[in-house]
Amino acid sequence: MKTIKRSLALVLVMILTLAMSVTVFAEGEGAKKTFTITVNEAKAGHTYEAYQILKGDLSKSQTTLSNVDWGTGIKADKKTDLAKDAKAYVEKLSGMNSSDIKAEAQKIASALSATVAGSVSVTQDNAKTEITGLEPGYYLIKDKDSSLKGDEAYTEYILNIVADTTITPKTDVPSVEKKVKDTNDTTGDTTGWQDSADYDIGDVVPFQLTATLPANVESYKSYYLKFDDTLSQGLDFNEGTVSVKLGNKDVTSFFKTNYDAAGKKLTFTCNNILAEGFEAKNGETIVVEYKATLNKNAVIGSKGNPNKVKLEFSNNPNNGGEGDKGETPEDTVIVFTYKVVINKVNEKNEALDGAEFTLYKKIKGEADKEIKAVISGDKNDVFTFSGLDDGDYVLKETKTPDSYNTAKDIAFTIKADHSIVSDAPELKSLSGDKVTGNITLKADKAEGSLSTPVQNFKGSVLPATGGAGRVAIYVIGAILVVGGGIVLVTKKRVK
Structure with missing residues (x-):
């Protein structure tokens, strides 16, 4: 029976995104009965499983797999879907390029049995993580189905001949942040994008949402992306103010905008950012800008009017981006008044x-x-x-x-x-x-x-004609008249 050269397997039977190293032992040490896969940069929450696709005898030098047959990881009724027999499948794999191997990994995944050759659950990021007790063979390593929630993505399928081996799973997720600008009406100055602002009721407030795409987004056949934005009761979304850009490219038409005014829910959804005309690339950013008006329900004071955004995204490159979804943590900005x-x-x-x-x-x-x-x-x-x-x-x-x-x-x-x-x-x-x-x-x-x-201070009280002031004048006048008369009488008597 034909043998598989280990060096050839590393080139042709490994997914492009797998980074790995293989420990080679000196001749004469003797072949081990079982082997260990060490998972490098393992992430908490992941459960990595190894399925045996092909089995065989590993040489003492650990460079050759011989006497190859179907492994325990393939369903009996699915073997012929892959090839007429194990020998034919080896020949088929050996003739594939890296792109073909990636597609073949998805086909293998659909033929897996319930028999897991080995697995490990990770409870701490970057802790020593090993799948042990593996017999010689050709394996598919993957995340356990339906095991991930929240801000996590499934590892791309890894195909490898097992000796004592270290692998680095390829996985990445998008991130999102929300920003707001602040304007001082008196000075006319407007800030850059930041995490808080203050406005008058009735003012129009600009917001920005930025999604940074994962480093492996191009590994997906399609990629779903939804901005899930929640406004406070103190803000009303302004229709017709939405702009979406991928770099300098306007991609607004690729997104569907939906606003639930009662629930203050605002979403921007694209079913496939890899579609023709959009064609997002690894690590690029998608920026959404829109405006809202601060209304009479705005909260006054330090509690402010918080506004939150999160992303819903495709998180399983192994199924082409269909079905499985992840969700980022929320990012918050606050508008004060x-x-x-x-x-x-x-x-x-x-x-x-x-x-x-x-x-x-x-x-x-x-x-x-x-x-x-x-x-x-x-x-x-x-x-x-x-x-x-x-x-x-x-x-x-x-x-x-x-x-x-x-x-x-x-x-x-x-x-x-x-x-x-x-x-x-x-x-x-x-x-x-x-x-x-x-x-x-x-x-x-x-x-x-x-x-x-x-x-306020009381005004001064002034005299007015016909009032008490006039009486006082009359009295003073009378006194002067009487006094004048007394003076005249006195002068006459003196004469």
């Missing part, structure tokens, strides 16, 4: 009714933005301006309580510091700086509020 609370008081710091205020935000190159207050308090003395971001503001008293003087205009700046790059973005600080006017802004980061009392 704040409020200013004005407490109207008199000169005794008592609640004062009858005032009205309007807040104006300074906008670069545009007219000031007018912001209305929500009025509350027992005496309609609390004015709350909600849904503000950083920038310069002017507070004007547009109606003054009766008999009080109008408060001077108050100018102040809202300042906020929030995470630029973070896996868990947060509002770090919130403050208000007075520019003009009589205020003392007190910040509450958790509530996202800046509060201050604004005083």
Whole structure:
């Protein structure tokens, strides 16, 4: 019977993505009865199985497999699907190139029996992992079916003649991140893409989703990719703002956009990013950009309005990318917004009714933005301006309580510091700086509020015609008249 030269097997019977090394023993050591496969860079959560496809006798030099026959890993009724007999199958394999071998591995997988020659479950990344007790033969090494969940991908099939051997499974998964830009309306400055921002209610907020493809995406026949994006209740997706690019190539038309407004679920789905016209490559990035509007349901303060994205992706190159799916962890960005609370008081710091205020935000190159207050308090003395971001503001008293003087205009700046790059973005600080006017802004980061009392002082009381002042004038006049008369009488008597 023909023999298989071990060196030839390494070239023709190994998947392109297998990185391996073989330990060669000196002549005269003697052939071992069983052998070990060491799995290099093993990943926790994987269970690697070895199926014996062909069996035979391994020479003392461990370079030749002779007396080849079908192994225990092939179903009896599937053998003829591969070849008429084991000898013919050896000849068939020996004539294949690497691309053919890869296709043949998938055919072998469909003919596997329930007999696993050896397996190992990995509980810790990169720990020493071995499949032991293997008899000489030709093996297919694979992940256990339906064993992976979450952010994991199945190892590509590995075909190899077994001696004491080290293999490195070929596997990779995509990653995803979400970003947002921040704009200061007063200065007109806009940041780059980052992990948090603050906006006024009613503002349009730009978002970016970036998927980095696995290093072996081209090993798949087709590759499913879905961006699963969740907006907060404080944001509404803006239809018609979606752009998807692969590098500089616009691939928006390859993705289906779906938005569930009630559930705030937004998805961008492509059934095959390897399709003609799209043709994604190993390690490339796919970037989705869209816009949403911050609405009246936005959460004020440090909790903010979180937005999350994850990827659903093909994770089994051995079935052509069909069926099995993986899922990445979520990535989160947060949009913050704040409020200013004005407490109207008199000169005794008592609640004062009858005032009205309007807040104006300074906008670069545009007219000031007018912001209305929500009025509350027992005496309609609390004015709350909600849904503000950083920038310069002017507070004007547009109606003054009766008999009080109008408060001077108050100018102040809202300042906020929030995470630029973070896996868990947060509002770090919130403050208000007075520019003009009589205020003392007190910040509450958790509530996202800046509060201050604004005083009104009583006007001066002046005399008026026909009032008490006129009576006083009459009395003084009478006194002067009487006094003048007394002086005249006195002068006449002296004469």
